[in-house]
Amino acid sequence: MKDNKIFDKLVLTGALRFVGKDSETGENMYVKTEMLKDIDPKLDVALSTYFSEMAMRLWEKGFIDMDVTEANPIVKLNEKSLDIEQVKSLDANERSALKQLIKILFNK
Numbered sequence: 001m002k003d004n005k006i007f008d009k010l011v012l013t014g015a016l017r018f019v020g021k022d023s024e025t026g027e028n029m030y031v032k033t034e035m036l037k038d039i040d041p042k043l044d045v046a047l048s049t050y051f052s053e054m055a056m057r058l059w060e061k062g063f064i065d066m067d068v069t070e071a072n073p074i075v076k077l078n079e080k081s082l083d084i085e086q087v088k089s090l091d092a093n094e095r096s097a098l099k100q101l102i103k104i105l106f107n108k
Contacts, residue, residue: 015039019103022096029100054097061090063098077105 010016015036019029036044055075058064063081066073080086081102087095 010036010039010043013039019100019107022099024095029096029103031100031104051097054094055101057094058090058098058101061094063087063090063094064101075101075105077102 007016011018011030013035014033016030017033019031021027022029032044032047036047055064055066056068058081059066059068063078063086065076065078081098087098090098
């Protein structure tokens with residue numbers, strides 16, 4: 001119950017933003033906003049670290065393109081990232097991260 005209150009607070013304050021529903025699971029998907037740094041710096045770092053690790057895994061598996069030698073690489077989708085059969089080979093966390101990444105990139 002406490003976790004739900006914290007999550008609700010983060011959404012209501014704008015620290016997390018709704019980006020859509022997962023087409024597979026129906027779960028709501030959210031991304032962090034710049035406000036999270038001020039509201040909960042530790043969570044901001046943890047989410048950034050998690051997303052960086054997931055991006056690296058997706059890059060290693062060939063689902064995204066980026067120059068990993070850059071400090072803040074530009075992430076690009078490629079054919080494999082949009083191939084439904086290929087995406088099915090990812091584990092649930094990787095698929096979720098890829099879906100969120102696609103939503104973020106298409107909303108820019």
